[in-house]
Amino acid sequence: MVFFLFCSKDEDGEYVGLATLPNQVQRKSVKKGFEFTLMVVGESGLGKSTLINSLFLRDLYKDRTLYEVQEKVYQTVAITKKTVDIVEKDIKLKLNIVDTPGFGDAMDNTKSCKAVVDYIVCQFEQYRRGEVRLNRKNIQDNRVHCCLYFISPFGHGLRPIDVEFMKALHEKVNIVPVLAKADCFTHSELQYMKTRILNELNDYRIKIYQFPECDPDDDELFKKQHLEMKTRIPFAVIGSDTTVESNGKRLRARCYPWGAVEVENPAHCDFVHLRNMLVQTHMQDLKDMTEDSLYENYRIVCSLRSKMFVYYEDSALRTLHEQIKKQRTTEIFYTNVFGELQSAHIVSGGDKMDNEYRNKGVVLMLWLISVCIHEIHIQTGTLN
Numbered sequence: 001m002v003f004f005l006f007c008s009k010d011e012d013g014e015y016v017g018l019a020t021l022p023n024q025v026q027r028k029s030v031k032k033g034f035e036f037t038l039m040v041v042g043e044s045g046l047g048k049s050t051l052i053n054s055l056f057l058r059d060l061y062k063d064r065t066l067y068e069v070q071e072k073v074y075q076t077v078a079i080t081k082k083t084v085d086i087v088e089k090d091i092k093l094k095l096n097i098v099d100t101p102g103f104g105d106a107m108d109n110t111k112s113c114k115a116v117v118d119y120i121v122c123q124f125e126q127y128r129r130g131e132v133r134l135n136r137k138n139i140q141d142n143r144v145h146c147c148l149y150f151i152s153p154f155g156h157g158l159r160p161i162d163v164e165f166m167k168a169l170h171e172k173v174n175i176v177p178v179l180a181k182a183d184c185f186t187h188s189e190l191q192y193m194k195t196r197i198l199n200e201l202n203d204y205r206i207k208i209y210q211f212p213e214c215d216p217d218d219d220e221l222f223k224k225q226h227l228e229m230k231t232r233i234p235f236a237v238i239g240s241d242t243t244v245e246s247n248g249k250r251l252r253a254r255c256y257p258w259g260a261v262e263v264e265n266p267a268h269c270d271f272v273h274l275r276n277m278l279v280q281t282h283m284q285d286l287k288d289m290t291e292d293s294l295y296e297n298y299r300i301v302c303s304l305r306s307k308m309f310v311y312y313e314d315s316a317l318r319t320l321h322e323q324i325k326k327q328r329t330t331e332i333f334y335t336n337v338f339g340e341l342q343s344a345h346i347v348s349g350g351d352k353m354d355n356e357y358r359n360k361g362v363v364l365m366l367w368l369i370s371v372c373i374h375e376i377h378i379q380t381g382t383l384n
């Protein structure tokens, strides 16, 4: 009876109304709203704030503190998060911008990458803990879906900190490399820089965000847009807080004594491609990649680790592990002694360490230690 109530027939035969499923999903998603977390990383002055303001047409950095150079020398990376609600034609987007002021600015930047890695892992961990709770209704999802990494236009390709950062993060977040202040390049310089960056990314085996392949049934316009976007990576961007009037239209541009560079003109830079990718075409894919690949890898590693810990608690295994550890330490000690003997020409360079040399080495080391102790006693006048 119920079956007949929901089934109807159309001209071609039976019809259950599957075609309305996408509408249901759409209605629900629109009601719930969308959320996206974008991280921006790069040293200060590369135009990050200007680009974010230009991308989302907001002034997100009104209350920002700019540090003096002396303060920057010892500055550490601070991670800040700003949230802005964007509504356009009844579609709500909660946009989280995670900024990393201080990145790459200090004299010693060894800890710059660690601060960002720790932040990203911490968001994964927070989500994982939320997932295993009994009540998952209020689960906090602060996972970073995309990281715009700003490459300086003033170097010759990637700098060591760029490589270090991307290598540390490429398996934890979708990295989209961005070539900052592209108006600093001539057309040929820009092509050279892009090729160089791509080659270096390849040489260092850095995995940046990969666009998914198009489906054969995708429409031609989408395929064309997709291909165009792919060839623009790394996106060469220009940002501006000002607008100019041109042919009766207001345009976002940077004005120079010789003319203006239009931010949204694809002939001038890749700003539009970047914005289309982030908002119009690949936002959901970036989120899916985070959920299905990056977070999933993290979750698997965590679960394997905790399983190994359980096995380790098993006393027979623990004893075995302790034995291996002890054996290894002894091996390292013997190898070091043997190395010392070789460099002091007590054994020849071609000799291999065997039991005989192992014994000789230990006796010699003990003898050397006793000689040293004797010498110290003589120097300090404590010899009996």
Ligand code: GDP
Residues within 6 Å of the ligand: 043, 044, 045, 046, 047, 048, 049, 050, 051, 180, 181, 182, 183, 184, 237, 238, 239, 240, 254
């Ligand atoms: P942030 O410290 O990385 O956030 O950099 P800002 O956005 O504060 O920009 C630093 C300076 O660079 C400002 O004077 C901007 O006007 C300027 N700037 C921003 N974007 C560009 C750009 O695309 N080209 C050029 N030439 N200058 C830019």
